[in-house]
Amino acid sequence: MKQHIFVATDGSDTAMRAVDLAAEIAAKFDVPLTVGHVLHFGRPAEELARMADVEHMVERVGKTPGVNLPNLPDTMLNLFAETRAGDESIRLITLVGDDILQRGADRAKDLGAKTVKTSSSQGDTADAILDMAQEAGADMIVIGHRGLGRLKRAVLGSVAQKVLNHAECTVVSVR
Ligand SMILES: Nc1ncnc2c1ncn2[C@@H]1O[C@H](COP(=O)(O)OP(=O)(O)OP(=O)(O)O)[C@@H](O)[C@H]1O
Numbered sequence: 001m002k003q004h005i006f007v008a009t010d011g012s013d014t015a016m017r018a019v020d021l022a023a024e025i026a027a028k029f030d031v032p033l034t035v036g037h038v039l040h041f042g043r044p045a046e047e048l049a050r051m052a053d054v055e056h057m058v059e060r061v062g063k064t065p066g067v068n069l070p071n072l073p074d075t076m077l078n079l080f081a082e083t084r085a086g087d088e089s090i091r092l093i094t095l096v097g098d099d100i101l102q103r104g105a106d107r108a109k110d111l112g113a114k115t116v117k118t119s120s121s122q123g124d125t126a127d128a129i130l131d132m133a134q135e136a137g138a139d140m141i142v143i144g145h146r147g148l149g150r151l152k153r154a155v156l157g158s159v160a161q162k163v164l165n166h167a168e169c170t171v172v173s174v175r
């Protein structure tokens with residue numbers, strides 16, 4: 001059986017289904033699980049706006065100590081559409097990433113996974129996923145077949161495609 005499972009999440013509903021499957025396998029076979037996220041630096045604001053559970057996320061991020069949002073926007077799109085100083089937008093994207101990881105890890109633990117770690121990175125999304133999975137010692141990667149992108153003409157998202165093409169270990173793509 002597998003030694004370590006890595007699941008990649010961008011916070012989308014499909015990625016959360018990947019988390020569910022990864023957690024169920026980890027729980028059943030008592031295998032450690034790493035939940036990984038690649039921070040959305042340079043991604044389109046519309047993509048961030050489509051994050052699952054956006055209102056709650058904005059609320060949670062806004063309540064983080066040290067975050068100074070005088071007019072807390074009601075959607076993710078407003079949050080990122082406003083012009084912000086570079087440092088602040090880096091901090092927001094990092095907080096959103098932390099929130100995505102926290103939700104993934106909480107969900108995995110709820111489903112019975114005993115050893116759950118989180119990992120975040122940046123850069124090319126697929127390359128970063130492959131690197132994080134390798135660093136974690138994963139011999140299985142679980143991803144969603146789609147994510148936050150909206151180009152529905154492709155059957156597989158570009159990140160999923162690249163991970164499937166380049167991974168040296170088993171990859172499970174969840175629908
Ligand atoms: N930033 C990310 N961090 C971690 N995992 C990610 C990230 N982006 C995508 N993934 C993983 O890859 C899966 C497929 O997403 P992908 O980005 O390939 O599809 P898409 O967003 O629908 O299309 P595209 O990004 O090509 O427009 C997601 O369900 C998730 O498991």
Ligand SMILES: [Mg+2]
Nearest residue numbers: 147148149157
């Ligand atoms: Mg995507």
